[in-house]
Amino acid sequence: MNKRMNGLSLALSIVLLGLTVTACSNNSNSDEGKTNDSAASPPQSATASGTGASDTVDPVTGKKMKLMVWSFDADKTNVDGYAMNAIREKLGVDIDFYNSTNDAAAIKEKLLLQIASDNIPDWWTEIPFAEGDKFADQNVAAEIPLEMLEKNAPNYMKWMEKNLGPDPMRYVRRQDGKIYSLPVLWTLASSSEVLGYRQDWLTKVGIDKTPETIDEMAVALDKFRNEDPDGNGKKDTYGMTSHPATDATQQVQGLFSAVFGAYGVWPGATVDIDGKAVRGEIEPGAKEALTTLNKWFKADLIDPEFFINKDANVDDKVISSKVGVVQKSWWEFIQPEAFYEGKFYAKLREKVPNADWALSSGPKGPNGSFGITQGNPMLGTGIQFGKPLEANPEKLAKYLQMFDATSFDLDLYTKIHYGVEGTTYEKKSDGTYAYLPPYDTDESRTEYGIGNFYHAPGSFNDYDFQAPFMTRGDLMDVKNAAASKGIGKYDFMLPFAKPAFTEYQDALTQLTMKTYIEFITGRRPIEDFDKYAAEWKSAGGDKVLAEAQTKLDEINKK
Structure with missing residues (x-):
């Protein structure tokens, strides 16, 4: 896995980078955007034994087949480095990469211009489902025969089945x-x-276990507000905050999701409840959650600025010890060596050396419900191939082999990311990997041409397979324990074309956010909840639910 990607940033990166390939790979002989060929070459070939695949001839050009990958960090990639040579030798192809750009609009415009001029590129990735359907309808995207996929990307298929169950292609089959x-x-x-x-705050205020129920959570929030948990002699801490907004949009699911989960509802997500498509915004449980939040707000237990917070504000309040409870991804709360960056663990400990975190799946409500709104693992259409590859199935198959090998082949994955055992890395007794000097620096790895920037497509991340590469051996239990706490439902409609939702989304989100904030802060009485629910339906919500029910019925029939 490329650790630089996660959450929404992962999805955005894939959109940008995948489209970059499409914007550059149509001309296999072009040098446009190519990294500097003068970059230092590795001291040896990728496969010292010379056991790589024999050269593959492209039946269309009659020349050695050329595949394209991409680079989103040109200054950290080496076109003639060890990783690139490892891929070349494994597949018996020529291979090159192109620099990406962060200008999503320019990338998309160039892609559409190429398609309009009948200069269709080899492949692209992560366009919305609606666009993917259009490309299929307009004979822009190539059909991917299931038997070809099973033969040339067997590890990818096993990974999909592990996460989506039997017949994982049912979500994209037309x-x-x-x-x-x-x-x-x-x-x-x-x-x-x-x-x-x-x-450390729970310990300071005399709570000897992680709160398990909504009532126990209320006690902790009260003590965090009123019993000086940071020990500075001031009443300047709050129990909990939330992050309902990003830089671009408001997100209902970011508004105290764990409290709503205690009452069995998931605002901001369309979920499947016994075959019925449900939006938690208007369910009776939401009224109960809002009643609880209003009670806590009136008691001064909640950050009074919760409704204007963005991610940066939340980070600052957590790291500066202004709040004691927050919802975030589990890896933010543990050591960076255990998984990813460990932001709240590492940065908080710079200020408070003994700071630590207790993780919860959310409090249980009166009926035993609990959980937090999660994310849909399907980020969008995924990868599509250009229509011309239907006439060149050998090349389509080779792309599938490259995607499969760079993501799931242990030998190739190790070469790409770590290089040569005994030269650039050592495998430790606990099964994890560590760079050897001088390759324990970014600069040396860049020169040698190894690291997290070379596998393609770069978005098939099996974290069980990658665990030894990402987690220090003695912290594996810490990582697994933290990961086990992520429980809840997610929006099953996220990846699909949904015209009604697209039309009414902004109005419904604004209505819900405005009304929920009014309910929580007491500006509007909770008794008006039924009026709000009726207004939500009449503002397009009834159409959104009907659309979701139709799609859910289709999925369940497949």
Whole structure:
């Protein structure tokens, strides 16, 4: 896994980078965007034994087949480095990469211009489902025969089945039975969100276990507000905050999701409840959750600025010890060596050396319900291939082999990321990997041409397979324990084309956010909840639910 990607940033990166390939790979002989060929070459070939695949001839050009990968960090990639040579020798192809750009609009515009001029590129990734369907309808995207996929990407198929169950292609198979895209999963999404309590604060105020019920959570919030948990002699801490907004949008699911989960509802997500498509915004349980939150707000237990928070504000309040409970991805609360960056663990300990976190799946409500709204692991259409590859199935098959090998082949994955055992890395007794000097620096790895920037497509991340590469051996239990806390439901409609939702989404979100904030802060009485629910339905919500029910029925029939 490329650790630089997670959550929404992962999805955005895939959109940008995948489209970059499409914008550059149509001309296999072009040098446009190519990295500097003068970059230092590795001291040896990728396969010292010379046991790589024999050269593959492209039946269309009659030349050695050329495949394209991409680079989103040109200054950290080496076109003639060890990783690139490892891929070349494994597959018996020529291979190159192109620099990406962060200008999503320019990338998409160039892609559409190429398609309009009948200069269709080899492949692209992560466009919305509606666009993917259009490309299939307009003979822009190539059909991907299931038997070709099973033969040339068997590890990918096993990974998909592990996460989506039997027949994972049912989500992208069209009514005619054909497949035009490879789903891309971010499997962490469906179990990433947890509730973090400051463990050192719990200890300070005399609470000897992580709160398990909504009532126990209320006690902790009260003590965090009123019993000086940071020990500075001031009443300047709050029990809990939330992050209902990003830089671009408001997100209902970011508004105290764990409290709503205690009452069995999931605002901001369309969920499947016994075959019925449900939006938690208007369910009776939401009224109960809002009643609880209003009670806590009136008692001054909740950050009074919760409704204007963005991620940066939340980070600052957590790291500066202004709040004791927050919902975030589980890896933010543990050591960076255990998984990813460990932001709240590492940065908080810079200020408070003994700070620690207790993680929860959310408090249990009166009926035993609990959980936090999670993310849909399907990020969108996934990968599509250009229509011309239907006439060149050998090349389509080779792309599938490259995607499969760079993501799931242990030998190749190790070469790409770590290089040569005994030279650039050592495998430790606990099964994990460590770079050897001088390759323990980014600069040396860049020169040698290894690291997290070379595998393609870069979005098939099996975290069980990658665990030895990502987690220090003695912290594996810490990582697994934290990951087990991510429990809840997610929006099953996220990846699908949904015209009604697209039309009414902004109005419904604004209505819900405005009204929920009014309910929580007491500006509007909770008794008006039924009036709000009726207004939500009349503002397009009834159409959104009907659309979701139709799609759910289709999925359940497949």
